[in-house]
Amino acid sequence: MGIPLPPYYLTLFLLLFISFNNVGHRNLVFADDALIEAQCHNAEVPETCIKCVKSDPRSKSADKVGIAAIIITCLSNKATTLVNNMTTLASGARDKNLKAALRGCEKGFYYAKTNLTAAKNRLKGKEYDQTNHLVEQALEGEVVCKMNVGALRYNFSSSVTFDMGVYEELSTAVMRIVDRFV
Ligand SMILES: *[C@@H]1O[C@H](CO)[C@@H](O)[C@H](O)[C@H]1NC(C)=O
Numbered sequence: 001m002g003i004p005l006p007p008y009y010l011t012l013f014l015l016l017f018i019s020f021n022n023v024g025h026r027n028l029v030f031a032d033d034a035l036i037e038a039q040c041h042n043a044e045v046p047e048t049c050i051k052c053v054k055s056d057p058r059s060k061s062a063d064k065v066g067i068a069a070i071i072i073t074c075l076s077n078k079a080t081t082l083v084n085n086m087t088t089l090a091s092g093a094r095d096k097n098l099k100a101a102l103r104g105c106e107k108g109f110y111y112a113k114t115n116l117t118a119a120k121n122r123l124k125g126k127e128y129d130q131t132n133h134l135v136e137q138a139l140e141g142e143v144v145c146k147m148n149v150g151a152l153r154y155n156f157s158s159s160v161t162f163d164m165g166v167y168e169e170l171s172t173a174v175m176r177i178v179d180r181f182v
């Protein structure tokens with residue numbers, strides 16, 4: 001090469017070279033705050049999405065697909081909490097219809113966890129349509145629960161209502177993110 005380059009070009013090249021070697025090609029884009037915010041940007045409530053992603057230590061080295069996987073993990077954790085809450089509420093319910101509806105909710109969130117585990121595997125396999133189909137099925141359990149319990153004029157406590165709201169927000173957030181992979 002006949003063109004003399006200023007020394008800082010060499011430094012820059014060296015730095016790029018080092019980061020290429022350390023990181024590999026797949027994860028060139030790290031989930032810094034900017035990437036997390038960009039991915040959560042289209043969510044109805046970006047703060048809920050951002051909070052979930054940042055709560056996971058893997059977010060520091062996650063790419064876009066990694067961020068989606070983290071959100072699915074948050075959903076699965078929420079579903080676990082809600083299964084426990086529905087179990088408690090169902091065993092305490094006196095009204096037969098309400099008890100049955102709450103048992104239905106418990107089952108719904110239990111199956112949602114199965115759907116979300118399957119969704120995570122589909123995501124890993126780059127089967128994005130299937131990923132979203134499963135997230136949607138997992139959301140259906142929550143929607144049906146809310147409808148059935150609401151029809152009995154029963155109000156969940158504010159913390160359960162809040163968790164169900166977060167569950168809906170994270171579901172739509174991850175589906176919008178995954179939609180953009182297709
Ligand atoms: C819901 O379940 C979680 C986890 O078991 C528990 O920490 C929380 O107190 C429960 N909330 C209600 C309102 O029962």
Ligand SMILES: *[C@@H]1O[C@H](CO)[C@@H](O)[C@H](O)[C@H]1NC(C)=O
Pocket residue numbers: 111112114115116118137138141
């Ligand atoms: C998803 O959940 C539904 C119930 O809501 C269940 O019938 C179906 O088998 C589940 N699919 C997977 C792959 O987990």
Ligand SMILES: *[C@@H]1O[C@H](CO)[C@@H](O)[C@H](O)[C@H]1NC(C)=O
Pocket residue numbers: 153154155
């Ligand atoms: C449930 O909440 C609604 C509105 O938030 C209220 O009007 C209603 O009285 C509550 N029902 C019960 C059984 O607490």
